[in-house]
Amino acid sequence: MTTARPASLSASLPALPPPPAALRRLIARLPVHPPSLLLAAALNRTLRPRLPDDAAAALAGHTVEIEVRDFGVRLRLALRDGRFHSAPDHGPVTLRIAADAASYLRLLRGNDDADRLFFERALVMEGDTEYGLLLKNTLDAIGPLLHWPAPPR
């Protein structure tokens, strides 16, 4: 059970420094595969065991593109045969999500609300709205995937 946290905590999260432009350009030229593979592996470890069967069934068979805007990184993932996989670079996607690293971090830590980021344009979602909502509600119900730094005692 998550214990009560001070309301101000979310406002004082560490901001990520933007990566230098040269690094950004380099990262943007990399193929989407290696980072997608890493993310798929991480999700198979952290998210998959907590994903209810009905949600996994409903989310399976679709490709989602995740763009980390300030790092210029695009990742493509799909849930297939009960596991997360990296998906091909090209071709249609069901859902495209774009946000800065700091916004993703806040969401992963359970400190922010996707609706709020969406209202403020800090998070962009394109494609199948219903699928996006299913994904959002499923992740909300599961709770933080990342506990870093550890919550204060």
Add this chain to the structure above:
Amino acid sequence: MSASTHAASPPPRKPRLVCPAGSLRALTLAIDAGADAVYMGLKDATNARNFAGLNFDLAQARDGIAYARSRGREVLMALNTFADARAPGRWFTAVDAAAGLGIDALICADTAVLAHARDHHPQLRLHLSVQASATTQEAIEFYRERYGIRRAVLPRVLTLSQVEQVCRHSTVEIEVFGFGSLCVMVEGRCALSSYATGQSPNTAGVCSPPSAVRWEDGAGGVSARLNGVLIDRYAPDEPRGYPTLCKGRFDVDGTRDYALEEPTSLNTLSLLPQLMDMGIAAIKIEGRQRSPAYVEQVTRVWRAAIDDCAAQPSRFAVQPEWTAALGRWAEGQQHTLGAYDRPWR
């Protein structure tokens, strides 16, 4: 006004804080943050927030009720859509399930659903949902006489003096909305979403169902369409809102603007002393479709405000940090007292 002027049992001095739970996680966070009660729905069209991935199955509902009860809090179940004449049995089965779970109260709007609960589960406490749109003491009294409701949730279309009028004469507890997105039409009677998509809160439990929503990036900015109907077009850095028909921008007599309502959030924090003075029994926070983080932080602010106001009503002042915290979570980033002070009715 003193509590003794009420015909029924005197209202509690401190209004109960009723918070939304779209998931078990939101429920536990709301309780930990100080909610007196949480309201939730089952995973089907019997509740007015029937969105994919949201709400409780029976096992989750059981866990949530156990969590709340072990901390002395209540769980209310919203079963507040209108039964479909082709298959009303689903609604009655849901009432039976709620009674079986041992929830503290059922929130309903449909008279058929209320009658089923009254006849088959007389021990079950009934609250009249905002969707029933009972706006007068007479309407509320009708539901009390016929179905034995113990509390009525007032629609957000009433002004403060109308709320006071109802409160002064009511023989049941009165609950009002304190915070959240606005649904401005006479609640329970809005068919705007049905007009565009065939589904609305009262029929299917959704306003502007996500399957009908499309966001399109184009030369003129980002267009939000509901089943093809253009609801709004946003400049690239303009804040967005939910694409509901009532909050769209339309051309009316050559002017493009919000025709019905702006995408703002209701926030009645500053009215707390007056609401408490009227003897309001409960204050409801909107947002079962929002994240657990929203629920937790909004609950925390309202808990502090209600406690402050109850301790020293005459010296109550809205703290700037409360306003800032609520502003972060509000749709449209604005605050309004809603109809509580709207000039049009």
